[in-house]
Amino acid sequence: MVGMSLLRTVAAFTARLNPLNRPHLATNLLSRTVARTEQVAVRHGSHGKSMFIIKPTDFYDRRFLHLLKYYILLTGIPVAALVTFVNVFVGEAELAEIPEGYEPEHWEYYKHPITRWIARTLYDSPVKDYEKMMALIQMEAEKAEMRLQQLEVRRHMREKGDGPWFQVQTLDKNLIDHSPKSSPDN
Amino acid sequence: MPQDYDKDAYPEPPRQTPVVDKQTALPNPALILSKLFYYSVDLPVTTFRGIIEGIQGDKKSHYYHQNFRRVSELTECQEGDYICYYEAEMQWRRDYKVDQEIVKVIQERLRACQQREGPSYTQNCSKELQQFNQVSKCFQSRYGDLGAYASSRKCLMKQKERMMAEAQNA
Numbered sequence: 462m463v464g465m466s467l468l469r470t471v472a473a474f475t476a477r478l479n480p481l482n483r484p485h486l487a488t489n490l491l492s493r494t495v496a497r498t499e500q501v502a503v504r505h506g507s508h509g510k511s512m513f514i515i516k517p518t519d520f521y522d523r524r525f526l527h528l529l530k531y532y533i534l535l536t537g538i539p540v541a542a543l544v545t546f547v548n549v550f551v552g553e554a555e556l557a558e559i560p561e562g563y564e565p566e567h568w569e570y571y572k573h574p575i576t577r578w579i580a581r582t583l584y585d586s587p588v589k590d591y592e593k594m595m596a597l598i599q600m601e602a603e604k605a606e607m608r609l610q611q612l613e614v615r616r617h618m619r620e621k622g623d624g625p626w627f628q629v630q631t632l633d634k635n636l637i638d639h640s641p642k643s644s645p646d647n
Numbered sequence: 648m649p650q651d652y653d654k655d656a657y658p659e660p661p662r663q664t665p666v667v668d669k670q671t672a673l674p675n676p677a678l679i680l681s682k683l684f685y686y687s688v689d690l691p692v693t694t695f696r697g698i699i700e701g702i703q704g705d706k707k708s709h710y711y712h713q714n715f716r717r718v719s720e721l722t723e724c725q726e727g728d729y730i731c732y733y734e735a736e737m738q739w740r741r742d743y744k745v746d747q748e749i750v751k752v753i754q755e756r757l758r759a760c761q762q763r764e765g766p767s768y769t770q771n772c773s774k775e776l777q778q779f780n781q782v783s784k785c786f787q788s789r790y791g792d793l794g795a796y797a798s799s800r801k802c803l804m805k806q807k808e809r810m811m812a813e814a815q816n817a
Binding site: 549550551552554555556557558559565569570571572574577591594595598599601602 | 699700702703707708709710711712713714727729730733734737
């Protein structure tokens, strides 16, 4: 009896020690079943055994991509929504002949509604830009003409000497002391 | 769909499609492909466009092509009248753009003609070919080699050189 229990304990101990040399897996070992420690039914709450995978950090890359997407979509989505709504609900203009006696406004020469809005509220009309450019050219032309005239006038005044420029002031003749001149050969 | 261009302004030549004389029982792959394209691309796109235009309603806005007044050219300007120079320069630039578009239209006609006629295009579209040669020669003699900084003044000088060369040859 004692020898039987000793054998049982030794068999159980060897079974525990080397689990690969187990010819009888689920059957009773001698007189009682032995728990299979390596084949227990484990139930995870996820997709399998969770592994600790060792790899270099992707925190900075993922943070960069996240921030990139965030900042691009922050204004990208409103702009895309605006453009979609304008194209669907307002729609582009149609080409038409200019009616008799009608002068179209400067924004009515564009097709897309957003371009028309920009031309109407933000930009000056091309006619005004044309006139502004011509005004600048006129001012510069007047300046150039005046500069040339000034050079011409300088030349004349230097030559003839009868103008207000290039006059050299002489002394007042009342300040001249004539007293040494009345007794020469002193 | 937006309106097509005025057909009387750019008349298409009469169609020269030959009568189909099918001698095989095999299906025509070009027909199959065109039908496929129609049902997979053309029809959905057209119906989508119809839906969108239904949403937009009938209050359509219009846009026009601008008509510019003619002003005096560079030859009619006094010397030193920079305002006149500016107006002549702007007019010349608009005319340059118009001439470029004219050349493009003529090119497109020749290209369409060649596509239609196939290998015998040198014979069949001689009118388009002659028109294209004339227009491109004229364009080259007037605007060619002026470069990116072309101006009405450089064009005028080029014309002067041309007239001097003609006078010398004569």
